[in-house]
Amino acid sequence: MTTTNINLSDPEVQRCPFGAYKALRDEAPVHRMPNTGMYVVSRYEDICDIVRDPDRFSMAVPMDFLFKTDAAKQYYRDHGYPRRTPLSSDPPYHTEFRDLLEPFFTAGRIRQWEPRLRELIGNLADKLETDKPVDFVADFCFPLPMSVMTVLLGLPLEDHKILKHWTDVWVLPFSHGLTPEQEMYVAEEGIKLQRYLLDAFERKRREPADDLLTVLVQTRRADGSPLTTHEMLGFAEQAVVGANETTQNGLAMAMKELIENPGVEDRLHAEPGKIRTFVEECLRLQSPTAGMYRVTTQDVELHGVTIPKGCIVHLRFAAGNRDERHFPNPDKLDLDRRNAASHLAFSQAIHHCLGAPLARLEINLAFEILLSRRQHFRFARGAESFEYVPGLALRQLKYLWIQSDPAAAAARATAA
Numbered sequence: 534m535t536t537t538n539i540n541l542s543d544p545e546v547q548r549c550p551f552g553a554y555k556a557l558r559d560e561a562p563v564h565r566m567p568n569t570g571m572y573v574v575s576r577y578e579d580i581c582d583i584v585r586d587p588d589r590f591s592m593a594v595p596m597d598f599l600f601k602t603d604a605a606k607q608y609y610r611d612h613g614y615p616r617r618t619p620l621s622s623d624p625p626y627h628t629e630f631r632d633l634l635e636p637f638f639t640a641g642r643i644r645q646w647e648p649r650l651r652e653l654i655g656n657l658a659d660k661l662e663t664d665k666p667v668d669f670v671a672d673f674c675f676p677l678p679m680s681v682m683t684v685l686l687g688l689p690l691e692d693h694k695i696l697k698h699w700t701d702v703w704v705l706p707f708s709h710g711l712t713p714e715q716e717m718y719v720a721e722e723g724i725k726l727q728r729y730l731l732d733a734f735e736r737k738r739r740e741p742a743d744d745l746l747t748v749l750v751q752t753r754r755a756d757g758s759p760l761t762t763h764e765m766l767g768f769a770e771q772a773v774v775g776a777n778e779t780t781q782n783g784l785a786m787a788m789k790e791l792i793e794n795p796g797v798e799d800r801l802h803a804e805p806g807k808i809r810t811f812v813e814e815c816l817r818l819q820s821p822t823a824g825m826y827r828v829t830t831q832d833v834e835l836h837g838v839t840i841p842k843g844c845i846v847h848l849r850f851a852a853g854n855r856d857e858r859h860f861p862n863p864d865k866l867d868l869d870r871r872n873a874a875s876h877l878a879f880s881q882a883i884h885h886c887l888g889a890p891l892a893r894l895e896i897n898l899a900f901e902i903l904l905s906r907r908q909h910f911r912f913a914r915g916a917e918s919f920e921y922v923p924g925l926a927l928r929q930l931k932y933l934w935i936q937s938d939p940a941a942a943a944a945r946a947t948a949a
Contacts, residue, residue, distance in 0.1 A: 554852035575852035590827035605716035666913035678780035687744025707926035782821035817876035820851035
């Protein structure tokens with residue numbers, strides 16, 4: 534494979550990018566992607582170094598990178614607030630903002646939600662008639678994280694479908710190449726989401742509860758000042774989108790890996806304690822968030838390549854997660870891998886995903902419950918059982934048709 538021509542925006546590459554990743558890591562660890570001006574970094578250690586260096590690699594990627602047309606950017610300014618994600622910023626502002634909200638996302642706090650999560654997962658598992666073909670994405674992976682985040686935010690559970698629509702639209706600009714009409718559609722739907730959240734903030738001021746939106750409206754800085762409306766909107770949007778995309782895609786990819794790796798399911802039945810490593814390996818191998826962006830604040834030289842000041846750098850987490858320099862036999866799902874959890878699926882350092890404990894708990898509980906009730910998961914439609922959604926930043930499935938043998942699970946339970 535000729536590395537000079539590798540374009541990660543090519544849908545053909547996106548279907549199976551792993552050969553391209555290896556070629557980049559071995560031959561062009563800093564790669565200027567054709568027709569974009571973007572520099573792709575693909576080795577694990579380089580990505581780790583960059584996420585720990587906000588002075589040279591800023592998280593504050595300009596809005597112009599996402600929206601090329603002035604009309605879409607002006608629509609945000611005229612009708613609402615320009616898109617802003619406070620957690621996607623640099624210290625010291627990022628540090629202050631994260632410190633204010635991190636107590637809501639500690640592992641201990643998230644564990645308090647486990648009974649509710651088990652209930653939601655159990656209800657979805659009950660609806661999976663998996664002796665017949667089902668679309669695991671539509672029937673399980675979509676409703677679970679959206680329902681969970683809707684509850685955590687303190688929004689009406691029946692709104693999870695419209696919230697899912699808005700999150701799907703919100704992430705479209707990260708794939709680049711949108712037409713002016715598509716960009717305007719993203720802006721119009723984005724303003725609808727903002728107005729929905731503004732109404733929700735007002736309700737929480739009148740009727741506070743134990744939820745994340747109440748935390749946002751009640752949070753005060755050290756000087757006693759509240760968060761601005763723009764800050765609250767930015768974080769709420771990021772929470773809705775992040776919780777949906779990472780967990781939904783992680784669940785779907787984990788089921789696909791389970792089916793494609795004979796023997797793994799039997800071992801998980803025999804050793805349920807390995808489910809945690811299974812989940813980490815699936816996050817590593819498939820990396821639902823395939824990559825994120827930085828912008829250089831000065832000229833930077835890396836592996837003999839000069840990245841000029843002001844350039845966009847794409848950190849390809851998915852490539853780093855298969856780097857044999859850090860993960861021996863990287864393409865194998867290894868239930869005994871000791872460093873599985875050191876993957877980059879949630880980034881690392883100061884920008885490690887705030888919602889990672891919640892995503893991990895959801896996926897772990899989902900497979901614990903599914904494997905306790907079902908057995909012999911398999912593709913239901915052969916080669917037509919799944920299809921990838923083209924996209925640069927996310928690794929996701931449009932659908933995943935599966936079947937299982939509930940009778941086998943019942944027989945196992947009886948024998949036990």
